[in-house]
Amino acid sequence: MTTDTNIPALANLEYIPYIDDNGQLPEYLQGKIGVYAIFDQQKTLQFVGYSRDVYLSLKQHIVRQPQQCYWVKVQTIERPSRAVLENIEKAWIEENGCVPVGNSNEKGKWTQPIDAKAVMTAEEQANYENPVNDEIAKMKILKNVARRVEAEILKVLEVRGLQMQIRFNPKLKEEGLLDLK
Secondary structure (H helix, E strand, O other): OOOOOOOOOHHHOOOEEOOOOOOOOOHHHOOOEEEEEEEOOOOOEEEEEEEOOHHHHHHHHHHHOOOOOOEEEEEEEOOOOHHHHHHHHHHHHHHHOOOOHHHOOOHHHHHOOEEHHHHOOHHHHHHHHOOOOOHHHHHHHHHHHHHHHHHHHHHHHHHOOOOOOOOEOHHHHOOOEEOEO
16 A cells, blocks of 8 residues: 555556557556556656546546557555545656646646537538527537547547447537546
């Protein structure tokens, strides 16, 4: 078990493939409390976070940032302690020498639902802003944009070799948002 005085150095932890040879995320992390560091293909640190369920958090991150999630390092703890988790997170960021992009100006891309409105085509934008459209028509447009973005994400994950089922929250699609169910 990790305590405040026993923070493992990020450099001393092993790299774990984000997607294993069977196309799965590290399933042994299901339900585990811990701190995790996500690296891109070149093993450059992209994001450091902590969670009450590391597996679910990793699943969210690969959907939100599939091109940045290739390697992960994890330190689990037995009992929930926000102070311990925050101290490890802070120590790893300091050890890195600079704040990873996912913990600074791009934090929302890592921690918030995907906003499909941000990637609307010109045609979708024009239809959405058309004054004759009522709220129901606008909701349908947002839902269709979210479905298009969802299909693009699923295609990227398929190319990456991910074999697990990904389900998005259908209610959020009506708002043009994508987040896992």
